[in-house]
Amino acid sequence: MPATPPFTDEHEQLRDSIRRFIAAELRPHAEQWEADRWFPDDVFTKLAGVGFLGLKYPEAYGGQGGGYLHDAVFAEELARCGSGGLAAGIGAHVGIATPPVAAFGTEDQKQRYLVPAIAGEKIAALAITEPGAGSDVAAVSTRAQEVDGGWVVNGEKTYITNGVRAGFYVTAVRTRPEGGHGGMSFLIVDQGEGIATSKLEKLGWHASDTATVAFDDVFVPAENLLGELHGGFKLVMANFQWERLLMALGAVGAMDVALERTLQYTQERQAFGRALTGHQAVRHRLAELATTAHVSRCVTYDALRRFCAGENAIKEVTMAKLATQRASFDVMDACLQLHGGAGYMREYGIERMARDARLGPIGGGTDEVMKEILSKLMGL
Numbered sequence: 533m534p535a536t537p538p539f540t541d542e543h544e545q546l547r548d549s550i551r552r553f554i555a556a557e558l559r560p561h562a563e564q565w566e567a568d569r570w571f572p573d574d575v576f577t578k579l580a581g582v583g584f585l586g587l588k589y590p591e592a593y594g595g596q597g598g599g600y601l602h603d604a605v606f607a608e609e610l611a612r613c614g615s616g617g618l619a620a621g622i623g624a625h626v627g628i629a630t631p632p633v634a635a636f637g638t639e640d641q642k643q644r645y646l647v648p649a650i651a652g653e654k655i656a657a658l659a660i661t662e663p664g665a666g667s668d669v670a671a672v673s674t675r676a677q678e679v680d681g682g683w684v685v686n687g688e689k690t691y692i693t694n695g696v697r698a699g700f701y702v703t704a705v706r707t708r709p710e711g712g713h714g715g716m717s718f719l720i721v722d723q724g725e726g727i728a729t730s731k732l733e734k735l736g737w738h739a740s741d742t743a744t745v746a747f748d749d750v751f752v753p754a755e756n757l758l759g760e761l762h763g764g765f766k767l768v769m770a771n772f773q774w775e776r777l778l779m780a781l782g783a784v785g786a787m788d789v790a791l792e793r794t795l796q797y798t799q800e801r802q803a804f805g806r807a808l809t810g811h812q813a814v815r816h817r818l819a820e821l822a823t824t825a826h827v828s829r830c831v832t833y834d835a836l837r838r839f840c841a842g843e844n845a846i847k848e849v850t851m852a853k854l855a856t857q858r859a860s861f862d863v864m865d866a867c868l869q870l871h872g873g874a875g876y877m878r879e880y881g882i883e884r885m886a887r888d889a890r891l892g893p894i895g896g897g898t899d900e901v902m903k904e905i906l907s908k909l910m911g912l
């Protein structure tokens with residue numbers, strides 16, 4: 533099959549090797565890691581060994597010297613690993629926690645954090661959300677008090693992916709007492725003394741350690757200020773487009789997997805003397821779901837193409853996030869229904885896909901936040 537733009541044949545070759553790696557090294561363990569509510573940290577070193585943690589990063593830092601499109605292939609293929617939690621843990625490291633270090637870090641910070649992160653030796657988490665600040669990012673209240681040689685951090689983050697296992701947290705803190713966009717900064721906080729983490733139980737993404745992370749008088753050296761002092765909001769905004777594209781790509785990949793399985797199941801399963809697909813209502817439902825998946829891919833690839841071409845693609849990226857996340861959950865739910873009772877059973881994996889997909893309209897900016905952004909762009 534020829535590559536679909538913006539991807540080229542080179543990206544499709546990468547896709548093949550990522551798909552083979554995931555089938556051999558990740559997919560066979562997905563059920564166990566979901567049951568364990570944890571995946572081993574050495575997943576990161578294994579991924580680093582084949583270069584997948586640094587596809588878009590320069591070779592000088594141990595990366596592969598590729599671009600966003602290489603990472604996009606990885607994000608789409610990760611949906612085949614069989615566990616939303618596993619994909620989320622890897623995705624948080626590669627897609628949201630390390631990019632701010634690469635974009636805003638000093639050379640010293642890149643050497644100390646980006647290089648070991650690409651090598652899978654240090655696991656990264658992005659810590660923005662707090663009990664009192666989610667959609668309203670500017671309400672962050674974790675306080676960084678300036679002291680001799682650095683900062684002392686106090687406060688609590690919540691719902692942080694890789695929150696327990698992280699070696700460092702790219703953390704949004706308040707560096708000015710007054711609230712709002714202006715007084716926020718980012719610190720790279722090493723795991724260690726004064727940090728208490730607690731893993732949260734959740735509907736899906738079971739293999740990932742979504743956690744609260746409490747900072748109690750944690751000293752952070754001055755050289756760990758990431759980006760400009762009081763300029764943290766810019767840093768938050770900088771990676772949002774990419775994070776949302778990654779989520780759209782993940783949803784598109786996951787819809788394909790669910791449909792592949794459901795097509796197979798409905799062709800094999802017999803009811804009333806014929807395969808389920810022998811019934812017109814089932815066939816038509818599958819045709820609708822395939823159309824939804826294709827439309828989602830088209831919207832996502834269009835946004836990706838614009839983003840990679842350097843266009844201001846806020847509108848298209850926001851639409852891609854909005855269009856794909858609820859669609860993915862709806863597709864999973866329909867696939868579950870087409871499996872009948874089997875769909876409700878763990879064994880078939882489709883119930884997990886549905887649970888895992890439910891995060892999409894919430895994480896990385898909720899559907900409502902996407903609609904607010906679009907309303908503003910429409911001048912409303």
Ligand SMILES: Cc1cc2nc3c(=O)[nH]c(=O)nc-3n(C[C@H](O)[C@H](O)[C@H](O)COP(=O)(O)OP(=O)(O)OC[C@H]3O[C@@H](n4cnc5c(N)ncnc54)[C@H](O)[C@@H]3O)c2cc1C
Nearest residue numbers: 658659660661666667691692693742894895896897898900
């Ligand atoms: C599994 C999981 C993993 C996560 N990983 C991370 C992570 O790694 N790092 C991190 O920093 N965060 C992470 N998050 C947090 C996530 O980004 C937030 O949950 C999300 O942004 C929503 O914030 P909230 O939960 O505080 O909801 P709220 O902001 O309290 O929203 C509640 C509801 O109100 C709606 N709402 C809010 N404001 C408006 C408005 N102006 N108009 C209309 N409706 C509105 C929302 O859309 C939502 O439906 C994670 C969350 C989950 C569940």
